[in-house]
Amino acid sequence: MKNKLIVVTGGAGFIGSHIAEELSEKNEVIVIDNLYTGNLENVPPNVKFIQADVRDYESIADLISQADYVFHEAALVSVVESVEKPLLAEEINVLGTLNILRALIEGHGKMIFASSAAVYGDNQNLPLKESEKPNPLSPYGVSKVSAEYYLKVFHELYGIPTVSLRYFNVFGPRQGYNQYAGVISIFINRALRNEPLVIYGDGKQTRDFIYIKDVVSANILAAESSRADGRVFNVARGEQTTILELALKIIDATNSKSSILFDKPRPGDIRHSLADVSEIRELGFEPKYSLEEGLLRTVEWYKKG
Numbered sequence: 159m160k161n162k163l164i165v166v167t168g169g170a171g172f173i174g175s176h177i178a179e180e181l182s183e184k185n186e187v188i189v190i191d192n193l194y195t196g197n198l199e200n201v202p203p204n205v206k207f208i209q210a211d212v213r214d215y216e217s218i219a220d221l222i223s224q225a226d227y228v229f230h231e232a233a234l235v236s237v238v239e240s241v242e243k244p245l246l247a248e249e250i251n252v253l254g255t256l257n258i259l260r261a262l263i264e265g266h267g268k269m270i271f272a273s274s275a276a277v278y279g280d281n282q283n284l285p286l287k288e289s290e291k292p293n294p295l296s297p298y299g300v301s302k303v304s305a306e307y308y309l310k311v312f313h314e315l316y317g318i319p320t321v322s323l324r325y326f327n328v329f330g331p332r333q334g335y336n337q338y339a340g341v342i343s344i345f346i347n348r349a350l351r352n353e354p355l356v357i358y359g360d361g362k363q364t365r366d367f368i369y370i371k372d373v374v375s376a377n378i379l380a381a382e383s384s385r386a387d388g389r390v391f392n393v394a395r396g397e398q399t400t401i402l403e404l405a406l407k408i409i410d411a412t413n414s415k416s417s418i419l420f421d422k423p424r425p426g427d428i429r430h431s432l433a434d435v436s437e438i439r440e441l442g443f444e445p446k447y448s449l450e451e452g453l454l455r456t457v458e459w460y461k462k463g
C-alpha cells in the first residue's frame with residue numbers, strides 16, 4: 159500500500175498506533191483519537207494527529223469521506239467498564255462505528271474494523287469458526303456484534319467495502335498494563351519487578367495469543383484484498399497456550415525471581431479460547447512471530463520504558 163490517504167481511529171492507542179506507524183512510511187496517515195485511553199506519545203512522529211471523538215459526526219465526517227482506507231480501532235475497550243457503563247459502550251462502539259460508515263457513503267474509502275473474539279462469548283466448540291453464532295456475554299461484546307452487522311449492512315446497501323477482524327488476544331509494545339489490560343502486559347511488568355504473577359483459577363485455562371506486528375499485517379492484507387469485502391475474519395495464531403505456561407515463559411524471558419500465585423477464578427472469565435484461522439489464511443495470512451519471539455520483543459520494550 160502506498161500513496162494513499164489513511165485514517166486510523168484510535169491511533170493513539172496500542173493497536174492503532176502500530177497500524178499508523180507501519181503505514182506512515184509510504185502513505186499519508188492521519189490519526190483520530192480523543193485520548194480516552196490513548197496517549198499522544200504513541201502517535202508516530204510522521205503522522206498527523208486530530209483530537210476528535212468518533213461520536214461526533216461533524217468533527218470526523220469530512221476527513222473520513224476523503225480517506226482511501228479507514229482502520230477503525232477507536233473503542234471503549236474494557237469489558238468491565240462496558241458492564242458498568244453500557245450506554246457509553248454503545249455510544250462509542252456502535253454510534254461511533256455508524257458515524258464512520260455514514261461518512262463513507264459520501265466518500266470512496268474502505269473500512270477495516272477492529273472487532274473481537276468477545277463476540278463468541280463462552281462458545282467451547284473449538285476452534286471457533288467465523289460461522290459460529292455470536293453469543294456475547296457483555297455490553298462490549300454486544301457492541302462489537304452490532305457494529306459488525308452495521309458494516310455488513312452498509313456493504314450490502316451502499317457497496318462500501320468493509321471488513322471486520324475479530325482479534326483474539328493481542329500483545330506487544332505499547333499495550334497498557336492497568337488491571338483491565340492484557341494478561342501479557344500485566345505479567346511482564348510484574349515479572350520485571352520480581353512481583354508474584356497472580357493466576358485466577360488453576361492456570362489451565364487457555365488463550366490464543368497473537369503478536370501486534372502480525373495483527374498489523376492482517377489489517378493490511380484485509381485492506382488490500384477485495385475478496386475480503388463484506389466479510390468477517392478471525393485474527394489469531396490458531397494456537398492454544400495455558401495461562402500457567404504463559405507465566406512460566408514470561409518468568410523465563412525476563413529472568414525473573416517472581417513466584418506464581420493462584421487466586422479464585424474470576425466470574426465471567428471463559429475457560430478456553432482458540433480461533434480457526436483457515437479463512438484469513440486463505441487470504442494469504444501467515445503469522446510471522448511465535449509467542450516466544452513476540453514475548454522477547456515485548457519484554458525488551460518494557461525494559462527500555
Ligand SMILES: NC(=O)c1ccc[n+]([C@@H]2O[C@H](COP(=O)([O-])OP(=O)(O)OC[C@H]3O[C@@H](n4cnc5c(N)ncnc54)[C@H](O)[C@@H]3O)[C@@H](O)[C@H]2O)c1
Binds near residue numbers: 169191232
Ligand atoms: N488488545 C486486544 O487484545 C484487543 C482484542 C480484541 C479487540 N480489540 C479491539 O482493538 C481496538 C484497539 O484496542 P487497543 O487494545 O489498541 O486499545 P487502546 O485503548 O490502546 O486503544 C483504543 C483507542 O481508542 C481511543 N478512543 C476511545 N474512545 C474514543 C472516541 N470516542 N473517539 C476517538 N477515539 C477514542 C482511545 O483513546 C485509544 O487511543 C479496539 O476496538 C478494541 O476493542 C483489542
